[in-house]
Amino acid sequence: MSPVRPTRAVRPASLRIPLFVPARVVIAALLVPLLSGCNLIGTKPTTVVTYSPSVQIVTEAAWPNVDWQLSVGKPAAESMLSSARIAVRPGDGAELQVLGGARWSDTMPELLQALIVRAFEDSGRIVGVGRQASGLRADYTLTLDVRAFEAVYADGGAPTALIEFNAKLMGFPSNRVLATRTFEARARAAGRDAADVVAAFDSALEESIGALVGWTLEQGRGAAGQSSPH
Numbered sequence: 307m308s309p310v311r312p313t314r315a316v317r318p319a320s321l322r323i324p325l326f327v328p329a330r331v332v333i334a335a336l337l338v339p340l341l342s343g344c345n346l347i348g349t350k351p352t353t354v355v356t357y358s359p360s361v362q363i364v365t366e367a368a369w370p371n372v373d374w375q376l377s378v379g380k381p382a383a384e385s386m387l388s389s390a391r392i393a394v395r396p397g398d399g400a401e402l403q404v405l406g407g408a409r410w411s412d413t414m415p416e417l418l419q420a421l422i423v424r425a426f427e428d429s430g431r432i433v434g435v436g437r438q439a440s441g442l443r444a445d446y447t448l449t450l451d452v453r454a455f456e457a458v459y460a461d462g463g464a465p466t467a468l469i470e471f472n473a474k475l476m477g478f479p480s481n482r483v484l485a486t487r488t489f490e491a492r493a494r495a496a497g498r499d500a501a502d503v504v505a506a507f508d509s510a511l512e513e514s515i516g517a518l519v520g521w522t523l524e525q526g527r528g529a530a531g532q533s534s535p536h
Contacts, residue, residue: 357392357504358411363425363516370527375434377444377478378423381415381471383452388415392503393456394465402456408500414455418471418511422448425515431523446484446526447476453488457495457503464495467506469514475525485525489514 387393390413391404410417419437426435436442454470470490474483493509495502 352407355408355500356411357408357500359417359421359504359511360508361421361511361515363428363512363519365429365431366520369429369431369520369523371431372523372527372530373433374445374526374530375442376426376432376522376526377436377438377440377442377447378419379438379447379449381418381450381452383415383455387452387455389413395456395458397460405457405500405503415452418450418452421511422515422518425519429519444478446529447478447481448522449474449476457506464497465503465506467493467495467503467510469507469510471514473518473522475522475529477529484529487521489517
């Protein structure tokens with residue numbers, strides 16, 4: 307897992323919580339809506355910082371090379387996790403809210419799907435991989451059910467990014483489940499600012515997606531009857 311590099315900070319004066327803006331984010335002037343059940347900072351138009359996860363998966367030497375193709379389905383998640391808002395939980399068991407003044411560059415399922423596809427591509431261990439809607443002639447399908455994708459503020463200090471999802475590797479076109487596993491990763495943020503929270507998400511994503519890629523390659527190799535990497 308690569309370390310999080312320090313970035314230049316920008317502190318918008320209109321926000322109650324300072325936002326440190328790394329170079330990879332795009333600042334857009336948007337209106338922050340007041341939504342039922344959501345705790346947004348401020349009721350007036352303000353600057354919203356858009357973040358894109360920065361994830362680098364390290365290819366493990368033990369991962370096998372495989373000669374089959376994989377389609378990655380769009381992850382399923384509850385409505386509060388399926389938007390572009392960054393979900394936060396004030397304490398264990400509390401109701402999900404959203405981080406004011408910050409958002410993801412796309413909806414969470416779209417972001418997670420793209421990161422997983424790229425991780426498989428960058429691994430160099432698979433013949434072909436793509437989104438399920440790409441028309442790829444796949445041998446296997448990977449589906450995900452996201453159970454948690456949030457920052458938890460449990461003790462009044464810096465939050466912890468929590469990512470949990472269940473993955474199923476399915477044969478195609480039979481849709482028979484060949485293997486299933488639940489992945490969970492936690493990463494403590496360096497501070498309470500939005501950029502620190504996003505950096506913690508990056509770390510948790512690297513851990514969970516890396517484990518998912520290795521597991522999928524191993525399970526698919528076993529299902530295909532491959533006895534050793536080639």
